[in-house]
Amino acid sequence: GPDQTGETKETIIFDASASTDNVGIVSYQWDVNNDGQWNLEGVNPTLEEGYSESGEHLVTLKVADAAGNTATDTLAITILPPPKILISEIQIEALESVSDEFIELYNPNDQDVDLTGFALKKKTSSGSESNLVSSAGFSDIIASLGYFLIVPQLNDDGSPNYRGEVSPDLYYSGKDYSIAADNTILLYDRCNNLIDKVGWGEAQDFETAPAENPSPGQSLGRKWDEDTQEYQDTDDNSQDFEVQISSPRAKNQPLPPEEPPPEPTYLPAVGHNIDEGDQPDRAKLWEDEPRAYDDNTDTFAKSKVTPTTWTAWLELFPPTEKSQGVRFWIDAQSQISFFRVELLYSNYESWDCLKNWNSPYSSAPKGEWVILDYTRGESSVEKARVKFNTSLWGSPREVRLNEFQFKTNP
Secondary structure, three states, X not given: OOOEEEEOOOXXXXXXXXXXOOOOEEEEEEEOOOOOOOOEEEOOOEEEEOOOOOEEEEEEXXXXXXXXXXXXXXXXXXXXXXXOOEEEEEEOOOOOOOOXXXXXXXXXXXXXXXXXXXXXXXXXXXXOEEEEEOOOOOOOXXXXXXXXXXXXXXXXXXXXXXXXXXXXXXXXXXXXXXXXXXXXXXXXXXXXXXXXXXXXXXXXXXXXXXXXXXXXXXXXXXXXXXXXXXXXXXXXXXXXXXXXXXXXXXXOEEOOOOOOOOOOOEEEOOOEEEEOOOOHHHEEOOEOHHHHHOOOOOOOEEEEEXXXXXXXXXXXXXXXXXXXXXXXXXXXXXXXXXXXXXXEEOOOOOOEEXXXXXXXXXXXXXXXXXXXXXXXXXXXXXXXXXXXXXXOXXXXXXXXXXXXXXXXXX
């Protein structure tokens, strides 16, 4: 008979009923994989066979009559791969409604594709698989380089679940069908070939690795390659998909790049006070205190200490009611080992330690900005205070505080 063309897993019918013989045919033998072995022998002149691999397959028929006469015929059947249809975009919920969802398909081929008999299924993270659109419910044509939009059915009162401005092409097969976080979408063709699959979040079924869960109002979209003018399809959901702006039945749109956070603003303290603490006889007073907040790291306030003495507390007042942190610069020549920063929050009576360097082996950095954010976040701070000490014996050691500023982002 004539050569044939079919699709992967499609049932091919071979019909030898047109074979004739003057004494009658009594057997038909079939070799369907060209291995020289008869796969089937009988009196039925027809054979139904399917192929799981694309390519050319040779099929040989041998007929025999009652007198023992035989004849053979060989035909070629070309098995084509299933049509390439991509799952291109998925929205699992909108900002206003958890049931506002859609699934978009894309046809990357140069010809239209008939979707009759296709099936769309979902799988939960537990592995439970169910229909979204049954093979009986799938129909229509997806145009070449075109989109196909599938959405939930209307509610019983006629109100829509999907609320996009673009009209859908097809509805789910059941009213209660839906998708959610951590799901997988599977698309099968009319011969039950799995032709595309997308898993996201904690899904257990995916191509290579799952994509991320989209946030409400966003979609999970296949990446568009501007160089090839095609949607990316590397069989890796984590690389082929990204969270995007929802764009049903239209070219996918990546999210705009995030703007970098503003540079933090630091303002010098606006005044100071000296507190000798509860041991004034062991507190060394400061000199040139205003130079610790003159917005100049080349100038400094200074004091001298020995291992048996601390500097007095240098209290510094913030320039704004609220702040988010502090930064300071200790001169590189300062011979210190111990350094403590404390905060007095508004409406609190006791000081709170922000940072304490209390070891000669891990002293505060010098000759650079040291940044400390408040552990409480933005707060009303009445004032901050610092004091130094050294572990070096001998003559008094000079300590220098070049600058102390408050973080005052708006």
